[in-house]
Amino acid sequence: MRKLIEQILKFGVVGIIAFLIDWGILNLLVGLFHMNNVIAGTISFLISLVFNYLASMKYVFKHRPDMARWMEILIFFVSAVIGLLINMLILWLSTYGMSPNAAVTQHGEYLLRTNGGKLIATVIVSIWNFIIRKWLLDDTHTNAMNKLHRKGNELSEEELEAKWEKSFAHRLGMWSIEHTPKGWD
Template sequence: MNRLLAQIVKFGVVGVLATLVDFGIMIALHEWLGMNPIIASAISFTVSAIFNYLASMRYVFTHREDLSKTREFIVFFVLSVVGLLLNSCIMWAGELSFTALGVAYANGPYYVGVKVVATGVVMVWNFVSRKVWLDADTSHKASAPARK
């Protein structure tokens, strides 16, 4: 249990840094370049995912010997695409909701608040999916034949 707790803490530190990258780029693209918040969020999420891959596989998760680095990256990429879809759907639903209420979604803190919700949902997805499919310390070891 201590090992899992330490891993969650490391994941949290990497996640905070990735979130700073994500939010910083999204806000800069929207506020400084006038980009649509949903598109800005997708771009920032992608850059953050690359950072997250490099940091997570170095500091958080243990490399699985049954996965080549190429396969590891492909699995991480596919899991990140699912995260990107979750992120974009939540951002889009937020825009629809605020627009239906007559609130200018792209103005003020509204899109940032929706991004906070999206980040929380995707964070849970990221940890659980990476733990299951990428970490060498997961239960897939239990299915391996026992050594004699």
């Protein structure tokens, strides 16, 4: 439990920094350049995503030895695209009903509603990202085995291993290793 809380805190720090990058660029594009909030939100989201991937895989989630890097990157970016779609939908809804040129004519209200939508989207997308990345990308198996060796657990090592081998995350990881193109590491 302590490891999970520690991981959530690290995820939170990385997420806050990624949010500041995302939010700063969004406000720069909407506030200064009067760009449409969905387009600006997409640009800012994609830029912060690069930071988020690098920092998450270095500080938050441990690489799984049973998964190829290309699959890790694919899962990260597919989940991010789903997060981007959620983000875009919420940003669009935040200014729904305003005139098409509200970014210029009702600038203050447009910016306020955009920022409110961005905060809501950030919370929802953060929860989505943590759950999907924890499930598919994190090396929870090694952590569970280490915990088993440190102190007693309700499952034996054989039972834990059997449960892991049947899991979708492990099967996906093994499939990715078996289907890694020659020359890719």
